[in-house]
Amino acid sequence: MTKRPTLFSLILSMPLLIWQLTFFLFPLLFLVAISFWTVRNFQMQPDINFGNWERVLTRGVFWDAYFRTMVLATAAAAITSIIAFPASYAISFKMSEKAKRWMIFILIIPFFTSYLVRVYSLQVFLSDAGIVNAVFGYVGLGPFPMLNNAFGVIVGMITLTLPLVILLQTFSLNFVNRDLIEAAHNLRCGRLRTVFAVIVPSAKVGLVVAALFAFILSFGDFVSPLYLGGGNPPTLSIMITDFTKSGQQWPRAAVVAIMMIVTLLTVAFAAITYAYKERGK
């Protein structure tokens, strides 16, 4: 049975609707329109020109950047999820209610400071003369190149997403039925095996959504690839700025942006479908 929305609920939902139309749907449609415009003498002119799409999608540079971004974001999401899980597990299953509240508070603190500032401080840690290499040098190792390469980018992406992933994982683990864990133990399933046989499947939706958030944030990240990865070779987000800076190619930047949005929608849809898939007929 569907309920007809009342006037009251319509008025209440108006601000959201207006916001979404003004700042999401219209710009998105505008982006699609721009992708068909042409640029002459550094001036954009409305047009229906498929040349931008052709130029971008037929060039190896774009696809290299596309797969590079895909691999970096996937690796960041996977590594973050794996690093986060033991922490989330400890918070959810091993800590008192009071300690849990403190941990959640502490995990929110990173969001108080700008991501850009945190990435700058990572430069101090990761450079050849930085703190981490100094420690390695102390024991006669290194220096290891940790900046201006994929390692630096992934460290930056993990910094960006780890607190959020731990929070999301913790909340989903909090909802795992404790009886299921005892039942597994009772049916001869040891502690470690129970984690993989019972806890992970029980918290699947939350774990997948956490990884999805890590992927989305990393995929679109601009700061880490630029300041920790050196910006070259480019990721898609860097490619967008490159297009806009060189020759005012906003239409081609729009093509890249639309490709990113389509990719994220596809990945998000696949992830959510997988997360909610149930066993059995």
Place this chain on the structure above:
Amino acid sequence: MKVNAEMEQQSEAIVKFDNVVKRFGNFTAVEKADFEIGRGEFLAIMGSSGCGKTTTLRMLAGLEDPTEGAIYLDGEKVNGKATWDRDTPMVWQSLALFPFLTVQENVEFALKMRGVGKEERRQRAEKWLEKMQITEFANRNINQLSGGQKQRVALARALVTEPKILLLDEPLSALDAHLKVRMQAVLSNLQKDLGITFVYVTHSMSEAFSMADRVVIMSRGQIEQIGTPEEIYREPYNRFVAEFLGSANIFDSVITGPSGSDGWKVDFEGGETSLSKDELPNAVQGQAVTFIVSAENMQLSAPDSGQPGILASVAGEEFIGGTAMVFLETETGHELKVQKSHDELSLLNLHAGSKVIVHWAPESCHILPGENL
């Protein structure tokens, strides 16, 4: 498996609680539990919530460790032995079925954990699905099953390893009354069929008394009485048990003198009766005695019948199947319960406020041993 002479000797009892105490901080959940469970016995542990019955079961399952005392399982002391190293499958109140597995996968779970091969796992699971009459749901998702079907899956999952003992923690409490009775029959038959030990925790007297060979009654961590349903019903040990059963009239009385050659005359507030000397071999005059008369052993007579007894007035009536429980109030303000058939009651033409004489045969009196030590 280790078999020795000691085990052979103890083969009568599969479980032994030896002065087991369980404390959570300052709270004592179980106080000096000391009893045995026989091989192939259906034992019910009954009490109201917080009485320690579930904690007792969990200690047996290895989900809690006793603070003091020892638990023996099949002759082996199992204190400190993890639940995954014991063979004590349990059926949870919430059933705790794995929602991310199909019915068949749930049943196979314990076999998989023991490294049983795929083909054997399938065969053994199918055998239990068939036994529990849920074969047609093998590939279903747990959430698509009804309450009774889930119950059967939980039983199959616990029994698939063919254990010697099955633990059940109020497994029927979520079912409606009709289904509850049917599942009681299923459980009863299953236990007889398999010949293994069932330990069944419940707060419901009807469940415990209809299924169990013996019943343990607990209150505030203490065991109040252990016995067959018949024994407990006929001869409750103390006031708690008598009150818990709910169908007994409890009288606090004082011995006033001999009654005939083989009885004592006793006085209680509102009347007097006689008790058999057999039940009070060492009694003396002036001694306090607490006894009960069960509701169905009480007799009613019209007030003008001249029958000696207690005059009381009707306060209310409650239907229990083919009988009714009549609540009476004596002139001294005591409440009495009388259970009679509807036919018998209609002869007396009772209504609220009408007077009636209550009496009973001396042999209907049962002295509470726990109150007369």
